[in-house]
Amino acid sequence: MANLRDLGLSEYEARAYRTLLQMGPTTAKELSRASDVPMGRVYDVLNSIEQYNLVRTQTASRPKKYVAVEPSTALDRLLEDKKQELDEKAAQYESIVEDLSSELVANEPVEEQFWTAAIGPEDTFDLLLERLTAADDSIVMVAADPSPQIDVRTVGDEVLDYLEVALDRGVTVDVLMSRTLVDSLSPSVGRRYRQTLQSKDGFDVRTSENVSGSFNVIDGSEVCIQVPNPLSTGEIFGMIDLKDTEFATEVYDEFHPQWSDATPLEL
CATH class of the missing domain: 1.10.10.10 (Winged helix-like DNA-binding domain superfamily/Winged helix DNA-binding domain)
Structure with a gap:
């Protein structure tokens, strides 16, 4: 009460x-x-x-x-006081995060194989966004048909948020999508692509009818592979994130011919 x-x-x-x-x-x-x-x-x-x-x-x-x-x-006055207090707290926490961002520096990655996994659509999406945030140099994103488990209209907008932040910090982004996936995205994704992202250096989107799987190559050394559910066509089982430069190079070598033959996105 x-x-x-x-x-x-x-x-x-x-x-x-x-x-x-x-x-x-x-x-x-x-x-x-x-x-x-x-x-x-x-x-x-x-x-x-x-x-x-x-x-x-x-x-x-x-x-x-x-x-x-x-x-x-x-009650209105008490509510305004609480809102102001929360705004001040939020500003304080943002300042703390800004200070810690410059203080906490990860060591150079060890050149050894490492893998992790996420199970289920929600954890899969969280892992994808985490790895996009970690990119320092390049992101290659290959996306096939949308999964019925994920609201691709909402997800598309959120992924664009992370890609835009990556571009702003100097990361190159190449996205190869099936035409079916393009047609499933929200109108706001198309507007942002035309108005904002299309003009950014290092951003390129192409479509191909030959896209059959979904994966991402991060910084040329890490691969995030979406795993389909073997018992239910079109559904996501999870994602495997593998840090292995040799394997990432092999995946990119397979991707590059498809990229060269793909069609630049037109909305």
Whole structure:
């Protein structure tokens, strides 16, 4: 059940405000008696909720009287305070991440084979985005027909977000897609391609009817291979991420002739 404490008030502050709503213009002494807020605390509590702009005062009277601000106004003010607090927290965390990004530096990768895997569409997509983020030099993306398990319209927009960030940090991106996949993408993907990505250096998209699988080559040394479900045609089982320069070179050598014969994308 919702409580004023959820919006930042203390127990005494919440109790005092609720009591003021019921009593109308009230002195501190009367409020203390009616709300069970100790007399030794009631002035601090009233000062506090006055700072929240939840009460108005009649300073000309002796003793001073307090009246509650209408609930709709009071709740809006508490909500705005919370939003501002969250914005300040978000800015603080962003600053921390910025500082740590320059401080945390990975060692040069060890030239040895390493592989990992993701199972299921959601984890597969998360692994793909992680590896796109890790690219330093180049991304080769080959994508076949869309899977019925994934909302390709939404996924297409998110993948473009990551590819655009990669391009901005100097990574070259070559994308080879089946025409079926192109036709499944959202109109916003087409608009962003025409208006933003098409003009970026290092970005090229082509289509081919010979695309039969989905994989990615990252920095010429890592291959992410989408694994289809052997028991259900068209569905994704998972993804294997293999770091092996020799294997990545072999995959790229197989890809390059298809790339050369592919048609530049026209939307």
